[in-house]
Amino acid sequence: MRHSVTTTHGPLADTAGSRHRRSGLRVAESLAAGICALACAAAVHASDAVQAMPARDFLQTLAVVTHVSYTDGAYVNVHNVADDMAWLGIHHVRDYAPGSSIPFASYVYLAQRGVKFNFLMGADFEKQIGQAVKLNTEVPGSVAAIEGPNELNNFPVSYQGLTGAAAGLAVQRDLYARVHGTPELKGVPVYDATGFEPRSVETRTNSADYANQHVYPQNGEQPLWNANGDRWMLAAIHLGQRFQLPLVITEFGYFSLPQAGWYMLGVDERTQAKGVLNGYMDAAAAGVKRLYVYELLDEKPDPARNNDEMHYGLFRNDNSPKPVAYAIRNLTSILNASTTRRANAATRSTLAYTLSAMPASANSLLLQKKDGRFVLVLWNETLIWNRATGTPLAGPPARVDIDFGDKARRVDLYDPLASAQPLESHRDLRQLTVDVPDHVILLEITPANTPGT
Structure with missing residues (x-):
């Protein structure tokens, strides 16, 4: 998730960090055989009785990223945000905790419309937790999770004299203690920070309730299986296994700006729809608690069609639904019909x-x-x-x-x-x-x- 609406880079913005993450995903390929036992369990060709996942539980794995705090783009119309979520049949969003840029009443309105927030926090989490407590008190159950710092490799933080990953991990540890010590947030889980090197730490005990990863399939490829060996979601699955924690994926998606070449390519709108629906299913089949698609709305107009960041939405900048939005609505409608x-x-x-x-x-x-x-x-x-x-x-x-x-x-x-x-x-x-x-x-x-x- 970007810290500024004027950012023009994609979700793996830092080139070196992007290459590093891609190489980390390739490392996970050596674990494919063992991990696929989890990710592909439902594909076993046997006549043994298969336990069904309740459709209501599956629907709770569907989530989307929003930017309600952005005041100079599509998200300024909070009524559209609420209507779009209801139209899709999705309730969970990931966003920054309420700040000064938008009235607190807007978050209350969304919560009253059934939106449940995973609030992203940084080094100034004390003030942000106060806002989360305020919302969860006014609309009980509206805060579904609290998440630590975003993509430390791209957006480093400073904290108590520390910098870099050390600062981010310290923030995460103190954030975890603060959330679990706050009665008004009782039962609210803490999602881990993203963008640190997992091999640099031994455990996430007393730091996170859920492992957390970002997964952006590149080159227009499928989320889990590709004949050339790229299996983008496997690294995330392995991370949860490494730390023996349940897993969330708090960013996942494709931008609908068709491109040729190599690496971090945009696709057309129909291909975006295929990849997103397949990703939702891959995650649920692998036991991922929740997958947040990046993002609900194309943030700003891009008439020159040269800004990747402005094309990740399920809805276009004018709030018209893309094929992916129709597909998600169809999916939730089918599963809810009884x-x-x-x-x-x-x-x-x-x-x-x-x-x-x-x-x-x-x-x-x-x-x-x-x-x-x-x-x-x-x-x-x-x-x-x-x-x-x-x-x-x-x-x-x-x-x-x-x-x-x-x-x-x-x-x-x-x-x-x-x-x-x-x-x-x-x-x-x-x-x-x-x-x-x-x-x-x-x-x-x-x-x-x-x-x-």
């Missing part, structure tokens, strides 16, 4: 399905809606961007055979990039062959014995 269940009707939470012919680049995640129906999510992370020409790629889908373990009363197929309505509907079948594209599709499964009306 039928009426009979009172006290028991519903099983596992499904013994089998996937055959799933390629290594494909993944799956089983969800369950509150009405008992299952949603099997499938996506195939084949190449989506031609970095030589700066144009999208669309490879052939993978033909996957599914055995639902028993006869399904109904199976509806959805493509969130296209619609919130089913593209296909099937009845009374046990097996189905589907084409899994380079982005998320959903199979809503009503088992034959599912209670219903």
Whole structure:
């Protein structure tokens, strides 16, 4: 997250730091075999019963970065921010703690509209914690997390005579103690700082409740699987494992400014939608607590189309939704839609399905809606961007055979990039062959014995 709206660099702004981070991600490739056991667990081709993740829990992993404190761009209209969040069906945001640049009432308004904040803090955290306490008191439950300093490698801090990473880690330690010693913030977790070298510290005990990373897939690549060996999300997953902490990813995204060449490339709007939805699913399948997409709105107009930073939004600067916003809305609408269940009707939470012919680049995640129906999510992370020409790629889908373990009363197929309505509907079948594209599709499964009306 940028400290100034006038910043013109991307999220990995410091070139040396960016190269260093990219090399760190490459180091993680040697851990791919072990880590993929976590990240790709849902893709195991077996007929053993798979425990479904409640759809309501999955929806709580979806989050987005906002810049409510910016007063000279799209975020100045706080009503649009609230309306956009409600339209998307997302509640969690990451932002700076309230300051003097915008009325405190704006944060209260957003909180009253259901927005839950992860507040980013720096060396002056004492004053910022006071503002967080004030908001959480006025709208209980509106502060979901407190986060330490942002990207210390790009934005160093000074603290108690210390500089560099040492200062940032000291801030994080004292911030952790301060939050957990504040009754008004009881139960609010502390996310770790970002941008320090993990190998320089042995433990995050008494410093963080969650490991924290930023993940920006580069070269227009997929978030987790790429045939050339780049697996951008694996380093984040490994960090949580290293410190034996649950993980959050507080920045992730693609900017929608098509480019050719090499490194930190923008993509077109449809490719942005594919990457973001796949990233949300990759994170949830890997057990990531929450993934914050950077960011809600394109901050300022960029008529010359030469400022990468102004194109990360889910919504354009005029507040019109990009394809990624429509896709997220379709996804949350599908998962929230439910039928009426009979009172006290028991519903099983596992499904013994089998996937055959799933390629290594494909993944799956089983969800369950509150009405008992299952949603099997499938996506195939084949190449989506031609970095030589700066144009999208669309490879052939993978033909996957599914055995639902028993006869399904109904199976509806959805493509969130296209619609919130089913593209296909099937009845009374046990097996189905589907084409899994380079982005998320959903199979809503009503088992034959599912209670219903």
